[in-house]
Amino acid sequence: MTATTKQLRVVDVILPLAVEGSFTYLLPASEKEPEVQVGQRVVVPLGKKKEVMGVVETVREAREDEEVGVLREVLRFPEEGPLVTAEQMQLWQWIARYYMCSLGEVMRAALPNSLRQEKESRRRKTPDGIGEKQTANALNEEQTRAVEEIYQAWEKTPTVLLFGVTSSGKTEVYIHLAEETIRKGKKVLYLVPEIALTTQLTDRLRRVFGERLGVYHSRFTDRERETIYKNVLAGDRYDVVLGVRSSLFLPFRDLGLIIVDEEHDTSYKQQDPAPRYHARTVALMLGSIWSARTLLGTATPSVETYYNALQGKYGLVEMKRRYAGLDLPAIHLLDLQRAYKQKKMEGHLSLPLVVHMREQLEAGKQVLLFQNRRGYNSFIECPECGYVPKCVNCDISLTEHKPVAEGLPSRLVCHYCGYSIPAPSVCPECGKGEPVDRGFGTEKIEEEAKTLFPEARIARMDTDTTHAKDAHEKLIRRFADHEIDILVGTQMITKGLHFKDVSLVAVLKADAMLNQPDFRAQERAYQMLEQVSGRAGRAGTEGHVILQTSDIDNPLFKHLQRHDYEAMYAEQIEERKAFRYPPFYRIIGMTLRHREQSRLEAASRTLHDRLKQVFGTRCSEVIVPAVGRVQNLYIRQLTLKIEASASYAKAKEMLEAELRYVKGLGPCKGTLITLDVDPM
Ligand code: ADP
Numbered sequence: 001m002t003a004t005t006k007q008l009r010v011v012d013v014i015l016p017l018a019v020e021g022s023f024t025y026l027l028p029a030s031e032k033e034p035e036v037q038v039g040q041r042v043v044v045p046l047g048k049k050k051e052v053m054g055v056v057e058t059v060r061e062a063r064e065d066e067e068v069g070v071l072r073e074v075l076r077f078p079e080e081g082p083l084v085t086a087e088q089m090q091l092w093q094w095i096a097r098y099y100m101c102s103l104g105e106v107m108r109a110a111l112p113n114s115l116r117q118e119k120e121s122r123r124r125k126t127p128d129g130i131g132e133k134q135t136a137n138a139l140n141e142e143q144t145r146a147v148e149e150i151y152q153a154w155e156k157t158p159t160v161l162l163f164g165v166t167s168s169g170k171t172e173v174y175i176h177l178a179e180e181t182i183r184k185g186k187k188v189l190y191l192v193p194e195i196a197l198t199t200q201l202t203d204r205l206r207r208v209f210g211e212r213l214g215v216y217h218s219r220f221t222d223r224e225r226e227t228i229y230k231n232v233l234a235g236d237r238y239d240v241v242l243g244v245r246s247s248l249f250l251p252f253r254d255l256g257l258i259i260v261d262e263e264h265d266t267s268y269k270q271q272d273p274a275p276r277y278h279a280r281t282v283a284l285m286l287g288s289i290w291s292a293r294t295l296l297g298t299a300t301p302s303v304e305t306y307y308n309a310l311q312g313k314y315g316l317v318e319m320k321r322r323y324a325g326l327d328l329p330a331i332h333l334l335d336l337q338r339a340y341k342q343k344k345m346e347g348h349l350s351l352p353l354v355v356h357m358r359e360q361l362e363a364g365k366q367v368l369l370f371q372n373r374r375g376y377n378s379f380i381e382c383p384e385c386g387y388v389p390k391c392v393n394c395d396i397s398l399t400e401h402k403p404v405a406e407g408l409p410s411r412l413v414c415h416y417c418g419y420s421i422p423a424p425s426v427c428p429e430c431g432k433g434e435p436v437d438r439g440f441g442t443e444k445i446e447e448e449a450k451t452l453f454p455e456a457r458i459a460r461m462d463t464d465t466t467h468a469k470d471a472h473e474k475l476i477r478r479f480a481d482h483e484i485d486i487l488v489g490t491q492m493i494t495k496g497l498h499f500k501d502v503s504l505v506a507v508l509k510a511d512a513m514l515n516q517p518d519f520r521a522q523e524r525a526y527q528m529l530e531q532v533s534g535r536a537g538r539a540g541t542e543g544h545v546i547l548q549t550s551d552i553d554n555p556l557f558k559h560l561q562r563h564d565y566e567a568m569y570a571e572q573i574e575e576r577k578a579f580r581y582p583p584f585y586r587i588i589g590m591t592l593r594h595r596e597q598s599r600l601e602a603a604s605r606t607l608h609d610r611l612k613q614v615f616g617t618r619c620s621e622v623i624v625p626a627v628g629r630v631q632n633l634y635i636r637q638l639t640l641k642i643e644a645s646a647s648y649a650k651a652k653e654m655l656e657a658e659l660r661y662v663k664g665l666g667p668c669k670g671t672l673i674t675l676d677v678d679p680m
């Protein structure tokens, strides 16, 4: 290169695409603008006509061997200076590597939509309320001790598990630690697994942090999220950000503390689309980038986290008692098989439960009825011929939904793809029977409760009743304000919520969760049931829990009755070891999809055979999932189990090489392959 030729400067740009590799562009020759920076947004041409928004990953001089002649120029810079910080870029790169996805996919998850498009962005007022600022509650003795122990543990390791029973006052401990972090001039990220939890916490945190609290989740409009993003980037607006997993992607400055509340919660895992990340894992990485401290809090730790704590990898601090000396709720088991035999049932509610409900309602208390619909789909069936209507696109039976308004017919809906038809009044198969609801979903329970307690105010909370914006928040507030006497709900109602008048919680079929073909089924059932129990008796009211079950001898219920997490853990960790599961092994899941079953089967076999050669017994056989076809695509799965002692990065590299190879082979053309690192 001679002094006369202008040195050619190029940028590698991250584009919001699922393709690997970066895209190189020339900087405009007439560039008079300030120096281009990493993390800055650029508008670049793509294909024949398209213009897309990208983020600069590197700024460099063209290499001598690079064919600059074919490169196209950056079109515009929407603003001066970076919108993505160096720390964010580091996090994006780590996520792309760890979760085996493209940087573009991380970018899609990380930036609010409006920042990924070009349009004029006006600064808007933040959607925050005002709120009187007060000071936090003074901690009691146990909380003070916990705080001291947490600081001691942080001296040794950046991550600490706060294992405190439900209502032990963990939230107050978080608030206290957040205040101290702020006093040292640093920022706090407070993660919760669900939007529902931000609702109650916002009020509580607003009282302490006032306007210095930022809240971030997907129910906000895109513009609102953009405003919050920019406020965080500016660095002077918030001390605490409360949010769901996507808030990990905000452009933090001086992050000092990350709180992962309800760390065991599976909602922290992003299922679709890529990056299929776990917020707890990413939080630990974010913490390490900032040299920040991380606190994982829960009443029911995930087996992996508790294992890490026992191994000394994380610090462990416990709070065994409820705040203000309240007792943990008494858990009663009810044998459903016997109740059915003795005809002591009113629909799906046992007589003792009905009696107890009546007592509590008469005493002015509230009742939570929990029905886990997952893995327990409702369906309709013809009593004459046994015909069950199924979805035309998916291998799953349709679920009956009551009409939205009186006079309209019920509809049968597919929970996977949304396909729906009017409910038939006569069986379309035999033309004789009248199909009946064999299901046992929340809707059915609500109906039964209304018949049994006509005078009570009854509401239902599940994905169907919470579609509308704010519907969730409204329901929670109404229940918290005791405008509802009985709330029927799915797992949505189990999470960390605090309702002072709830004296009775009932689980209508507690064993439903135990019979899932999933190595986490027992752990999850324990967590869910302990959490749902924890909603009972939180403010001076004695709490009772009734678990109706057809599997009364299952040892899990004994552990629950004693609130004996350790016993459950001891059993589970043995099984994990024996059957090669986390934390002893790490799992990478692969899902293959194709419209044609035969092509899919050929592709699965090809991939399976290759992986067997490379990974041996670490590769599973081809799995046909319980629902083997969704939205007209057939599905097959494969898993790899990698010893925790082996290099995960190396294994992923090898897998990537195999996938690249296999994708070029005839049988695999047109087969969609998605990866899930650490699936849940
Ligand atoms: P957890 O987060 O462990 O479930 P919370 O922090 O929600 O428990 O506490 C349970 C209840 O006890 C809440 O109503 C909370 O306001 C109250 N509480 C906990 N600690 C204190 C404290 N130090 N001072 C006053 N009230 C407290």
Ligand code: ZN
Residues within 6 Å of the ligand: 391, 392, 393, 394, 414, 415, 416, 417, 418, 419, 631
């Ligand atoms: Zn369907």
